[in-house]
Every structure is written in C-alpha cells, then in structure tokens.
Amino acid sequence: MNREAVNYVRALKPSGMPSGESVLEEGREIGRKIKMKRSLFLEKNGYDTYEDYVRENIRKGKITWEIFMGLATLEEQKEAIKAAYEFNQRTGINLDTIEIIASQLMALPREYREKAAKPTSFVMNETEDWVNMQTAPIELIFADHHLASPNALETTINAVKAGSPRVGLVSQFFWGQPGFTDHRQHMIDFVKSIGIVSSKWDDHISVDSYMDDGFPGYAMDCVTYVGYALLEHYIIHDLCNTRYQTGLGGLLKEQKSRAAIPVAIHQLLSTEEQRAISYMNGSTVTQWEHDITANYGSSGEEIMFDCLVERKYKMGMALNTIAITERIAVPTAQALFDICSVGARAFEGAKYWEDMIDWSSMDELVDYLKTEGRLFFENTMNVLDEAGINIKDPLEIFMTLKKMNPNRFERTFHHRMNENGTLNPKYPTVLGRQTVDLREEIVADVKKRGVEENALKGKKVAVVSGDGHTYGLAVVDAVLSAMGADVINGGVDVDPPTALDLADEEGIKYIGISIHNGQGLDYARQILELAERRNRKYHIFMGGKLNAILPGDSVPTDVTDKINELGITATEDLYEQICMIRDTE
The missing domain is CATH 3.40.50.280 (Cobalamin-binding domain)
Incomplete structure (x- = not known):
C-alpha cells in the first residue's frame, strides 16, 4: 500500500462531525412529508414511473432521448419546453426528457448570491418555479447545482416536490462555490438531501451523478471512471440505502473506451431493481470552434455508435445530444432540437449496422475495466480504512474527499500508480x-x-x-x-x-x-x-x-x-x- 497516499488521506480526516446515519435519517424524515407532483409526461402516457418508460424503451429497442437546457430567463425556459413538445409533435421524434440547467447561483444560499459572479441561465426562487416549469408533457430532471450544493436542502426539496425522477449531481460535491466556506455544513446538508431522496425509494426516485463533473474529470486512466462509480455506488446505495445512477461522456470521445466504460459500470452495478446508467452525454472535447457545422459530422458518428451500444447492451442509457455550438456559447433551444433530430435520424439506420459488428474486442475491454475498476475501488477502501476514515459513515467519507485536491484523487487511490507518482494507463482518457x-x-x-x-x-x-x-x-x-x-x-x-x-x-x-x-x-x-x-x-x-x-x-x-x-x-x-x-x- 502507498504510505504517502495513506498519510495524505489521514491528514484530511475530519473531526467534530455528526453521525452520517443520523443526518440521513433527518433527511428521510423531511422527505416523508414531501408530496411529489405527478408529471404531465407520466399522466399523458400512462406510466406509473419514469423508470417504467425507460424500461419499455429497452424492451422495444428504442432510445431515450434527452437534452440539457438552460436559457437566460425562466420564461424563455418554459416557452422552450413547450417548443420541445411541438418539435416532437411535428417530427415524430420522442424528445421526452429535458435536464434543467439553472444558473450556478442556485448552488448558493440566497444571502451569498449578490456578490457572486453572474453566470448565464435563469434562477429559480420559489417552489412554484420548479413545480410550474412543466408547461408541456415532457419529463423534467433537476440535477446540476442541486443535491450536492451548499443550497442542497432547498433545491432538493423543490426538485422532489416537482417530481424529478433523478436528483443530482453527486459528483459535484467537492465543487467550491463563490464566497461559501462552511464545508462542514455543506456536507451535512448534502448527506441530509440524499436522505430526502432515500425516502422516495418506492417512487423510484434516484440520486444521479455525472462522472465527468467529478474526480474522473481529472483522470488520466479510463479505469478511474469505473472505480469511482463503484465508490459512489457504495456510499449512496450500500451505506445510504438510496437509488443511484450516473451519467458520463462529455470528456470521452474515443468510441471504444467511451462505450466500454458505461457497459462495465452497468454490468458491475445494474440489477433488476435498479439500473446504474442514466445517460451518455455528447462529447465536446473535439468540437471545432470555427466552421461549426462540421461538428454535425463528429456528433453524428458518435450518436450512431452510442445507439448501437445501447441496443446491444440494453442499459437504458439515455442519449443526451450536445449542440454543435456547445464549445462557444450556451446553446439555443433550436440548436438543441437540431442535434436531437440528427441523432434520431442516425438511429433509424442503426439496425442495418448491427449484424456487421464484431463486439469481441469491446467485450475484452469491458472485462478489463471491470477487473481493474474493482481493484481501484478495493484499493480506495483500503487506503481510506488504513488512514483511519470510518468507511461505514457516508458523511465522514464525503467530508474527507471534499477536503482532497481533485488533482490528487487518481494518484492517491489508483492501484497501478508507480512509486515515482506516475501512471501509464493502458487505456488513457x-x-x-x-x-x-x-x-x-x-x-x-x-x-x-x-x-x-x-x-x-x-x-x-x-x-x-x-x-x-x-x-x-x-x-x-x-x-x-x-x-x-x-x-x-x-x-x-x-x-x-x-x-x-x-x-x-x-x-x-x-x-x-x-x-x-x-x-x-x-x-x-x-x-x-x-x-x-x-x-x-x-x-x-x-x-x-x-x-x-x-x-x-x-x-x-x-x-x-x-x-x-x-x-x-x-x-x-x-x-x-x-x-x-x-x-x-
């Protein structure tokens, strides 16, 4: 075991924290009193839960389409949701899910917002802003700047009231927010918010994550994605008794490893009761910032392969298509509809490719990532345990990781790290x-x-x-x-x-x-x-x-x-x- 890693983690051990289980139970008590709104999408289509819709798509070999959308004002956002439904009616494309990207200011308690820099996108202030955003029968998901933020209690409560089938994002828990320095209270409210979601197990509400926004976003090795997903799952599902899913993909472009990572996570973690993969995000790392229409080419081939992977491995992995303007500006609603239509048309031809593909090399990579991902996770648990961290307490684990420099996560916990602090990954990110x-x-x-x-x-x-x-x-x-x-x-x-x-x-x-x-x-x-x-x-x-x-x-x-x-x-x-x-x- 790497003694330097153990000593580094030991120095991060928090003190004076309450019991994680007691904080979780406080959250569950809050959650049990929350009445969830039934979405217009579920009402119109007759599903009991959003999960029923996704599983029907798996059975039928269909794709669940998503977009991220965060426009300048709340009114523009609500009008764009109506426009998305009209787009569906006009084209026959089932863009049935929108992840709401509100302003990063939402992560801050209100008293901290005035002095913070003003990002793009709208702010929600009242419960009605969440609940009444459903202006059309499209499922809305509240993830960014909610569950894991300093303002987690307000945003999580309102997301659950609005009927969001997933609440996230776990991976953002170590993000700093302008002017907010009470990390102890941040982590307590984060774990309490997980408890709120835990209370909605029977309603099939999940905690959501997004690997690329978390420690894997700093990773040099694809194995780190899998190992870290196992760590989050252990904390959320095993310790907190809460449904867990994760998305990924924004920083992954090379198709073989991009596809193998979610398949490995799915095969390690998915059960009949709970799927592990929520969505695959379109990648932006190779988008052009000039002649941007060329980005339709790179997005089209990526979406086609993502479709083939989903049809082959049946994960229920939604495809979150990314506008060709993503690298240069916040996308307009029309730009998002355009790229979704590219994906849907590409999917129409997917079945003609399936019998021409030999998946054996892909399966070999999946097996490698599963084996190495388990070893990464086991080493992580061993280092935490040896450093004196209570590995049965979710709050203590999260507080320890919160204090860690994200640039050091991989080299602290990776089981293949050389003594000189270097890593030579077989499958680099x-x-x-x-x-x-x-x-x-x-x-x-x-x-x-x-x-x-x-x-x-x-x-x-x-x-x-x-x-x-x-x-x-x-x-x-x-x-x-x-x-x-x-x-x-x-x-x-x-x-x-x-x-x-x-x-x-x-x-x-x-x-x-x-x-x-x-x-x-x-x-x-x-x-x-x-x-x-x-x-x-x-x-x-x-x-x-x-x-x-x-x-x-x-x-x-x-x-x-x-x-x-x-x-x-x-x-x-x-x-x-x-x-x-x-x-x-």
Whole structure:
C-alpha cells in the first residue's frame, strides 16, 4: 500500500462531525412529508414511473432521448419546453426528457448570491418555479447545482416536490462555490438531501451523478471512471440505502473506451431493481470552434455508435445530444432540437449496422475495466480504512474527499500508480491523451513563433478554473510547465478571492483563469477590484469560453475585448499568454 497516499488521506480526516446515519435519517424524515407532483409526461402516457418508460424503451429497442437546457430567463425556459413538445409533435421524434440547467447561483444560499459572479441561465426562487416549469408533457430532471450544493436542502426539496425522477449531481460535491466556506455544513446538508431522496425509494426516485463533473474529470486512466462509480455506488446505495445512477461522456470521445466504460459500470452495478446508467452525454472535447457545422459530422458518428451500444447492451442509457455550438456559447433551444433530430435520424439506420459488428474486442475491454475498476475501488477502501476514515459513515467519507485536491484523487487511490507518482494507463482518457498531444502541439507552435525553450524558467504561475471544467485548466498547466514555469494548480470552482489568496500564499504575481460558464466578465471585474484593495500587483490572464449575457440580451455575446479593456490578458492563444508572462516582471 502507498504510505504517502495513506498519510495524505489521514491528514484530511475530519473531526467534530455528526453521525452520517443520523443526518440521513433527518433527511428521510423531511422527505416523508414531501408530496411529489405527478408529471404531465407520466399522466399523458400512462406510466406509473419514469423508470417504467425507460424500461419499455429497452424492451422495444428504442432510445431515450434527452437534452440539457438552460436559457437566460425562466420564461424563455418554459416557452422552450413547450417548443420541445411541438418539435416532437411535428417530427415524430420522442424528445421526452429535458435536464434543467439553472444558473450556478442556485448552488448558493440566497444571502451569498449578490456578490457572486453572474453566470448565464435563469434562477429559480420559489417552489412554484420548479413545480410550474412543466408547461408541456415532457419529463423534467433537476440535477446540476442541486443535491450536492451548499443550497442542497432547498433545491432538493423543490426538485422532489416537482417530481424529478433523478436528483443530482453527486459528483459535484467537492465543487467550491463563490464566497461559501462552511464545508462542514455543506456536507451535512448534502448527506441530509440524499436522505430526502432515500425516502422516495418506492417512487423510484434516484440520486444521479455525472462522472465527468467529478474526480474522473481529472483522470488520466479510463479505469478511474469505473472505480469511482463503484465508490459512489457504495456510499449512496450500500451505506445510504438510496437509488443511484450516473451519467458520463462529455470528456470521452474515443468510441471504444467511451462505450466500454458505461457497459462495465452497468454490468458491475445494474440489477433488476435498479439500473446504474442514466445517460451518455455528447462529447465536446473535439468540437471545432470555427466552421461549426462540421461538428454535425463528429456528433453524428458518435450518436450512431452510442445507439448501437445501447441496443446491444440494453442499459437504458439515455442519449443526451450536445449542440454543435456547445464549445462557444450556451446553446439555443433550436440548436438543441437540431442535434436531437440528427441523432434520431442516425438511429433509424442503426439496425442495418448491427449484424456487421464484431463486439469481441469491446467485450475484452469491458472485462478489463471491470477487473481493474474493482481493484481501484478495493484499493480506495483500503487506503481510506488504513488512514483511519470510518468507511461505514457516508458523511465522514464525503467530508474527507471534499477536503482532497481533485488533482490528487487518481494518484492517491489508483492501484497501478508507480512509486515515482506516475501512471501509464493502458487505456488513457481523452483528457490524458489530449493533454499530452495538445501540450506538444502548442509547445511546438510557440517555439516556431520564436519563444525559446524554458522561456518561463524562474516564473511561478497560479492557474485555476473559475467553474467546474477541468480540460482547459489541465492543458494550460501542462503547456506552462513544459515552457519551464513553476505551476501551482489551484483546481476548479475557484472564486476571485480564493484565486488571489492562492497567489498571495505562494508569493505569485501571475494568475491564469480558465472560464467556461458565461461569468468571465463578472469574474474579471471582481478579481481586479479585489486586487486593487490588496494593493498588490498581479498579472492576470484568462481563456476559455469568454462570453456573457449582457443587459438587454437573451443570448451570450463574446466579451474578450471587454475583458482586455479592463487590463487582463484575455485570449485563447497560449503564445500570447506565455509572452505576457515572459516579458513582465
């Protein structure tokens, strides 16, 4: 056993926490008093539960179609739900499920929202905002910024009242939220909210997760996805007696491993009583940001293969199609309908491919991931136990993991980690492979443009993500390190005060910020205002998806120029960022 890992985890052990079981029972008591609304979708179609609908699709060899949707205002969102139903009526496509993506502000108790940066998407304030969002017979699911957030009790109660068949997302429990630092209360309310969902077992309400938003989003090895799913399932299902499902896919593009991971999780965890896989998300990691109609090509082939996998392995895995504009802006409702129609038409031809496919190599990979995933999980439990963590207490486990730097999760618990702290995965994730490939590509380009190797030697740089996205952060870290910089990676969901605190603690002037959820302009203004109060000189650079919904608009606008005007180096070109770091003192 890796003693360094054990010692690291031992240092994270929380103290003064209540019993996880007692907190769960408090949540169950709350849940038993909640009356759930029966959805318009179930009423119209005569299903007892949403699970009955999914299982009927499995029996008939059909696909359950989903989209994520989060528009600028609540009224626009409700109108778009009506439009989705009209789209179904017009086309015959069964887009019967929408996951609601409300503003990230929903994760915060109301008293913390005023000072937080303003992302895109709407805010819900009253119970009626959840319950009355059903403007058409389409099943609505409340997941992002609900169950695992500091505001978990309010959002979970309202999601259950609205009849959401899944409530999530477990994997977001370690995300930081602007200005909120009471992590003890956060974890207590999170586990209490799991108890609320636990009380609805007979109604077939599940806790939902999404691997790519959690620790696997930092992973270099596909095995980590499977091992981590086993860990979440153990905590939620075995310890909390709560139904558990997970989605995945946004950071997975290579079709064989992308498909094998959910199949492995399904075969390890699904039972007649409870399926393990909720949905496969469309990937965005290879989308073009130019000539975006070309993204229909990459999405189409991906969706076709996902359809074939679902028909073969019968997981009940919904397909959540991602708009071709995802990399550059929050999608419009029409963009979401368009990509769903591409998927549905691709599915029409799936049956003609089935007898031409030899699945043997896929099955071999599934078996490998199952074996290695179990070993990962067993090693995780052994490390936690050896470190003195009570592995029978869900609250203590979550609090320990909450305190962990997400960049260290895989190397702490992976059973194949070398003594020198390196990992050579047999099946690397796209993040693992692309981080290396893109680093080499960018470094070669930077050198070709006249920047010397080790140009940043002696420079110390802090890099953070202002939201939950990891990919851009990993690339920036890798490139700056390759150019000689001493990089301190502060992780995801870092708000402006925390970014400056990190820089001050490490004696750093250079701060890089990756932003993808529409809050770039607000973030820039806040960090500059805070920096001025500290009377210190910082060199700040930003990249990612730099757009925002400006006053009077309902769709995002690029704000790169506005951020540059504030005095921050805002650019997607790492060459420009490297030159700024090299040429300033």
